[in-house]
Amino acid sequence: MFLDDVGLRSLTLFQLCSYSAAVSAALLFYDYSITVADEIELIWFAPWGAGKGLFLLNRYLSFIDTPLWLYRDLGTRHSLSVCGTLDNITGWTLIIGVLIAEGE
Known part of the structure; x- marks a missing residue:
């Protein structure tokens, strides 16, 4: 199969993005x-408050969206509905995480 320069560059960039996601x-x-x-020492045993809740939410949202991003980006042959669902979930967790981390 012959690939032109654009096709080969696209495949190379896709592979680079996949590796970057795995490294992240x-x-x-x-x-x-x-x-x-x-x-554990400083947060888990501290009394509950807004700061602790926001910290834990921000800290652990990434453990939900990161595996989903990897599954979406590194998986193959996902249906359109699966891709759409994964995009929605990861998009919203990203927005929520940014709002928590950067909100004033």
């Missing part, structure tokens, strides 16, 4: 693994 997930889990002990 690895960094997320690495960050969690090196900070979870401090989180």
Whole structure:
């Protein structure tokens, strides 16, 4: 099968995006693994309040959307409805996470 320059470049960029998504997930889990002990000590046993709730929501939303992003981006042959559902879920979790982290 012959690929022109544009097709080959598109495939290369798609593969690069897939690798970037996998590296991002690895960094997320690495960050969690090196900070979870401090989180347990400082956050888990602290009294409940708005700050603690927002922290935990922001911290753990990424463990919902990251695997879904990977499944969507690295999976093959998803139906249009599956892609649409994954896009909606990951889009909303991303928006919620940004609003929590950056909201004033």
